[in-house]
Amino acid sequence: MLATAGSLPTTPTWATELKWDGVRAVAYIEAGGCRLLSRNDRDISGSYPELAELPATLGVRRAVLDGEIVAMNAQGRPDFGLLQSRMHVVDPGKARILSSRAPVRYLVFDVLEIDGTATMSLPYVDRRALLRELEIGAEHVAVPPSFDDAPATVFAASLEQGLEGVVCKRLDSIYTPGRRSPTWIKVKHLRMQEVVLIGWEPGQGRRDGAIGALLLGVHIAGELRYVGQVGTGFTDQMLVDLRARLSPLTTLTSPVSEVPPEHARLAVWVRPELVGEVSYSQWTHDQRLRHPSWRGLRLDKAADDVEWDGPNEG
Numbered sequence: 001m002l003a004t005a006g007s008l009p010t011t012p013t014w015a016t017e018l019k020w021d022g023v024r025a026v027a028y029i030e031a032g033g034c035r036l037l038s039r040n041d042r043d044i045s046g047s048y049p050e051l052a053e054l055p056a057t058l059g060v061r062r063a064v065l066d067g068e069i070v071a072m073n074a075q076g077r078p079d080f081g082l083l084q085s086r087m088h089v090v091d092p093g094k095a096r097i098l099s100s101r102a103p104v105r106y107l108v109f110d111v112l113e114i115d116g117t118a119t120m121s122l123p124y125v126d127r128r129a130l131l132r133e134l135e136i137g138a139e140h141v142a143v144p145p146s147f148d149d150a151p152a153t154v155f156a157a158s159l160e161q162g163l164e165g166v167v168c169k170r171l172d173s174i175y176t177p178g179r180r181s182p183t184w185i186k187v188k189h190l191r192m193q194e195v196v197l198i199g200w201e202p203g204q205g206r207r208d209g210a211i212g213a214l215l216l217g218v219h220i221a222g223e224l225r226y227v228g229q230v231g232t233g234f235t236d237q238m239l240v241d242l243r244a245r246l247s248p249l250t251t252l253t254s255p256v257s258e259v260p261p262e263h264a265r266l267a268v269w270v271r272p273e274l275v276g277e278v279s280y281s282q283w284t285h286d287q288r289l290r291h292p293s294w295r296g297l298r299l300d301k302a303a304d305d306v307e308w309d310g311p312n313e314g
Helices: 049-058 082-085 092-103 123-135 151-160 236-247
Strands: 002-005 013-017 021-032 033-036 063-071 102-115 165-170 178-188 192-202 211-220 223-230 275-279 293-297
Touching: 013 123, 013 293, 021 049, 021 102, 049 082, 049 102, 082 092, 082 178, 082 293, 092 293, 102 123, 123 151, 151 165, 178 293, 192 223, 192 236, 211 236, 236 293
Parallel strands: 002 178
Antiparallel strands: 013 165, 021 033, 021 063, 063 102, 165 178, 192 211, 192 275, 211 223, 275 293
């Protein structure tokens, strides 16, 4: 279930949770085993061996949980850059080494099934009560709080703590998997946008022979549209990795229309399959990203799910 970008609710019929800057994952837990699936149903269990402790937190019970995998920096705040070093690792040996250098936590905020009984049709308040009863807690697993206070109070506190924002959830909301629902509202301090990679421009100078900028698309009103390019925020290793991932996707024609000629002229087009994330200052009136900076690939997300967050701009 996905949240819709919006404004803070003003009625007392909502609970508020902190928004964590990490990777969404659903955990399927049975006695002695745990499987973690990303938003696009990729098995990411091997990337996070420290989360193998999850079954022990439930004893003999079975459950399906929803939550966010985060990496904390030295100040105890979520660090997406730190998490990037963990997200795409499939080698078991390397994953074990990284689990000690940059450990993650799984922050559980919903329960979808307990001991074979689905709970998704229960209202949010009942699911949270069941989650509390499970008493989940371990070195790398926790249940973050849900607040009944005014959303504005929690939103202000999240800013003071350097967090991304909040998610407000209607108390009577059921869990609707695969849907972006207005009964969950995300409100962010940091402006970030998921983007579809539609092409790239060759670099010049120090980046000669490498990627100079990525061309970006977002689904707006159901149509994939060009929303700008990003040429900052990359490390050298990111550029090498991006080139390797984009090369097999090369195509002769643009997957979107209305790309400005100055960018289309030198573009190397790719099939719109890879998803990334950028930070930015604002949207322009013609729906272009202003001052975007690259944050990283989001292999946990599908291109078809990338939608415009413009309505949250106020």
